[in-house]
Amino acid sequence: MELEKGLEIKDFISLINGRVSATINRHLNRRFKAAELGITTEQWSVLTCLWEKDMQTQQYLCDHTFKDRASITRLIDVLEKNGLVVRMADPGGDRRINLIHLTEKGIELETTANKIIRESIELATKDVTTTDFVTLTSIFKTIIGNIEDEN
Amino acid sequence: MELEKGLEIKDFISLINGRVSATINRHLNRRFKAAELGITTEQWSVLTCLWEKDMQTQQYLCDHTFKDRASITRLIDVLEKNGLVVRMADPGGDRRINLIHLTEKGIELETTANKIIRESIELATKDVTTTDFVTLTSIFKTIIGNIEDEN
DNA sequence: TTTGCATTGTTGTTTAATCAACTATTTATG
DNA sequence: CATAAATAGTTGATTAAACAACAATGCAAA
Numbered sequence: 001m002e003l004e005k006g007l008e009i010k011d012f013i014s015l016i017n018g019r020v021s022a023t024i025n026r027h028l029n030r031r032f033k034a035a036e037l038g039i040t041t042e043q044w045s046v047l048t049c050l051w052e053k054d055m056q057t058q059q060y061l062c063d064h065t066f067k068d069r070a071s072i073t074r075l076i077d078v079l080e081k082n083g084l085v086v087r088m089a090d091p092g093g094d095r096r097i098n099l100i101h102l103t104e105k106g107i108e109l110e111t112t113a114n115k116i117i118r119e120s121i122e123l124a125t126k127d128v129t130t131t132d133f134v135t136l137t138s139i140f141k142t143i144i145g146n147i148e149d150e151n
Numbered sequence: 152m153e154l155e156k157g158l159e160i161k162d163f164i165s166l167i168n169g170r171v172s173a174t175i176n177r178h179l180n181r182r183f184k185a186a187e188l189g190i191t192t193e194q195w196s197v198l199t200c201l202w203e204k205d206m207q208t209q210q211y212l213c214d215h216t217f218k219d220r221a222s223i224t225r226l227i228d229v230l231e232k233n234g235l236v237v238r239m240a241d242p243g244g245d246r247r248i249n250l251i252h253l254t255e256k257g258i259e260l261e262t263t264a265n266k267i268i269r270e271s272i273e274l275a276t277k278d279v280t281t282t283d284f285v286t287l288t289s290i291f292k293t294i295i296g297n298i299e300d301e302n
Numbered sequence: 303t304t305t306g307c308a309t310t311g312t313t314g315t316t317t318a319a320t321c322a323a324c325t326a327t328t329t330a331t332g
Numbered sequence: 333c334a335t336a337a338a339t340a341g342t343t344g345a346t347t348a349a350a351c352a353a354c355a356a357t358g359c360a361a362a
């Protein structure tokens with residue numbers, strides 16, 4: 001991509017690198033708080049993996065949330081402290097592994113959380129066509145591919 | 152936007168809400184570190200405003216970096232500690248205001264930093280057309296508008 | 303003029319990301 | 333089998349964001 005007049009470096013970075021992301025994050029965290037969900041969006045992203053399929057390793061959660069191991073360790077610490085998940089031993093006997101298991105309380109959060117998320121997405125993407133979103137997704141994948149290849 | 156098959160909520164959030172942003176941030180911060188620039192991308196975003204026009208209030212820097220006042224206070228603390236900027240009194244006599252002024256050291260960083268940023272953008276946007284980028288920018292603006300209006 | 307409101311900036315607390323160094327366990331290989 | 337290398341997770345230090353509460357200053361309206 002050629003950077004041309006009207007496409008300033010600062011705008012590029014500001015848009016791609018955090019502004020949208022931060023705005024949505026702030027918005028969602030406020031909604032979570034208002035609904036007294038008791039979780040943050042980061043914790044939600046971990047729970048999302050488990051709602052899809054329970055009993056995953058921390059490494060699996062790293063790969064699917066794009067967070068690093070240290071971050072996942074600490075998020076699981078919080079979720080465990082708040083009684084939403086528990087760390088379990090691998091039935092297969094691999095003692096390096098923790099399997100993360102949803103508690104009842106963790107399972108019950110799904111409905112409310114997803115309702116809030118859906119509402120927010122609808123709000124955010126009012127006037128955004130599905131076609132546009134496909135374009136956006138594809139650009140993102142290109143960018144991530146370009147960067148991760150070289151790192 | 153209707154969420155359809157193939158456009159999972161999780162994907163939406165993962166893409167919009169942090170993954171691209173985090174990846175680029177990580178990439179840039181590593182480059183900055185490798186080049187021994189001595190600043191982070193967050194500090195760079197503040198400096199960018201000052202390189203464009205020196206002697207701005209902290210409030211101006213908030214508005215242009217989309218950070219809140221507390222964040223700017225602390226970023227300026229760091230930049231000042233590292234000798235890149237100084238807080239100055241308003242010549243107009245408004246004692247609520249700090250004017251942030253680039254030091255020689257702060258001015259000198261621009262060339263090197265911008266070189267790294269340009270290289271990274273070229274790398275990241277290899278195979279992204281300008282048209283695509285315009286689409287992306289417009290979607291972002293819509294989304295931000297939708298959310299900020301209601302908040 | 304003074305009283306109230308708006309603006310600017312700071313501070314404390316909590317949450318989370320990054321990076322590097324580390325432990326424990328498992329697997330490969332020589 | 334023994335040793336090296338890979339994998340899984342933890343911990344400490346540093347950076348930064350969000351939110352709320354706060355202080356100081358400036359301005360406007362009664």
